[in-house]
Amino acid sequence: MKNDTTDTKKNTVSEALRLHREAYEKRLRRLHQLEEPITDRAADESEETDRDGEEEALLTNA
Amino acid sequence: MTSQVPVNPLADFETSCQNLVQYRKRPLLVLYYPSGSSMTEMDMGEVYQTFRSSGVTVESRLPGLDVLIDSYGGNPVAGYRLAQLIRDMTLDAAFLVAERAYSAATLLCLAGNEIRLGHYAGLSPIDITLISEPSEGKREEVELATVDGFIEFAKNARKAIEDQLRKMDSDVGTNVDSELLVAMVRSVGALQVGKFFRERNVTGFYAKELLGTYMFSNFSDRIERTDDLVQNLLHGAPSHYFHLDYHLCKNWKVVIEEMCTQESDLAKKVVEEIENATANGVICQKLSRKRRMPFFGFYPYTSTSTIGASTP
Numbered sequence: 595m596k597n598d599t600t601d602t603k604k605n606t607v608s609e610a611l612r613l614h615r616e617a618y619e620k621r622l623r624r625l626h627q628l629e630e631p632i633t634d635r636a637a638d639e640s641e642e643t644d645r646d647g648e649e650e651a652l653l654t655n656a
Numbered sequence: 657m658t659s660q661v662p663v664n665p666l667a668d669f670e671t672s673c674q675n676l677v678q679y680r681k682r683p684l685l686v687l688y689y690p691s692g693s694s695m696t697e698m699d700m701g702e703v704y705q706t707f708r709s710s711g712v713t714v715e716s717r718l719p720g721l722d723v724l725i726d727s728y729g730g731n732p733v734a735g736y737r738l739a740q741l742i743r744d745m746t747l748d749a750a751f752l753v754a755e756r757a758y759s760a761a762t763l764l765c766l767a768g769n770e771i772r773l774g775h776y777a778g779l780s781p782i783d784i785t786l787i788s789e790p791s792e793g794k795r796e797e798v799e800l801a802t803v804d805g806f807i808e809f810a811k812n813a814r815k816a817i818e819d820q821l822r823k824m825d826s827d828v829g830t831n832v833d834s835e836l837l838v839a840m841v842r843s844v845g846a847l848q849v850g851k852f853f854r855e856r857n858v859t860g861f862y863a864k865e866l867l868g869t870y871m872f873s874n875f876s877d878r879i880e881r882t883d884d885l886v887q888n889l890l891h892g893a894p895s896h897y898f899h900l901d902y903h904l905c906k907n908w909k910v911v912i913e914e915m916c917t918q919e920s921d922l923a924k925k926v927v928e929e930i931e932n933a934t935a936n937g938v939i940c941q942k943l944s945r946k947r948r949m950p951f952f953g954f955y956p957y958t959s960t961s962t963i964g965a966s967t968p
Contacts (some may be wrong), residue, residue, distance in 0.1 A: 617949070
């Protein structure tokens with residue numbers, strides 16, 4: 595087993611911020627894709643899209 | 657001409673995380689969902705990437721991990737999947753709740769060897785709330801607890817009317833309960849009511865799996881403990897909007913500890929700083945008019961940490 599105190603040294607907050615910004619861009623792109631008209635490619639991804647749609651509708655939130 | 661050193665916009669947050677890491681002597685995973693952000697299955701890839709970028713894999717699991725969670729909830733499937741992902745990466749997990757871990761976030765915490773609550777922090781029931789949030793129009797929200805309460809109300813109404821009729825020596829019956837239930841189903845929608853009960857079964861199933869595998873795995877009476885706690889989390893609270901504090905959780909036999917003042921202050925400071933960073937637009941930007949990004953970060957423990965290593 596790797597030791598967490600050595601193998602994780604390279605992770606810094608700037609790395610967390612970089613990952614966060616990447617994820618933000620990715621989610622934005624995904625949101626825009628969902629708003630585009632259906633193309634052949636979009637149809638291929640329809641299963642995933644449907645699932646996301648359901649997530650919007652059914653959430654447990656306090 | 658002097659070169660300008662770039663300022664780390666998350667420096668204060670980073671320092672607060674390092675202070676908590678040094679106090680607990682364990683690595684820290686932060687899962688922060690500001691208001692307007694909820695747990696979804698899209699989080700899976702991002703949390704996985706957070707581990708991987710730190711060198712943590714399923715083959716090189718951490719011996720122990722603190723997970724600081726701050727969330728109002730979200731999709732229970734996402735809560736369960738995140739819980740299993742975290743447990744795939746660590747042998748022991750403690751969930752630190754500085755302020756709140758409600759609903760799906762409570763479900764997530766059930767995968768902990770223990771939950772550590774900050775002062776006046778809490779969990780919530782894991783019952784279902786159905787939210788209809790159209791892009792145009794009004795947000796509508798119905799709790800399953802409300803449906804349950806209405807069913808109970810219908811039963812009690814029939815009983816009260818029948819008692820009254822008996823006192824009056826009347827032979828007339830009443831079907832007030834069925835009329836009330838028909839009205840309720842018309843209002844909520846038959847398919848929605850069915851969905852409520854189906855989703856509650858799913859949430860209960862996930863909760864049992866997490867409790868039996870992780871939180872209660874070493875208890876000889878784990879089956880009874882699991883059944884009792886799931887029953888309480890699904891049916892034991894009068895409302896979905898119900899704050900379960902340390903005392904209520906303890907009564908329900910959750911493996912839970914109340915943080916000492918120092919630990920609670922450190923954990924709350926992390927949340928305060930991440931809220932500041934959100935308010936300043938550094939992280940958790942808006943994705944749409946109603947939705948925000950969550951933030952995930954991993955902070956390793958190094959005994960000779962040089963980043964904000966002071967113990968307060």
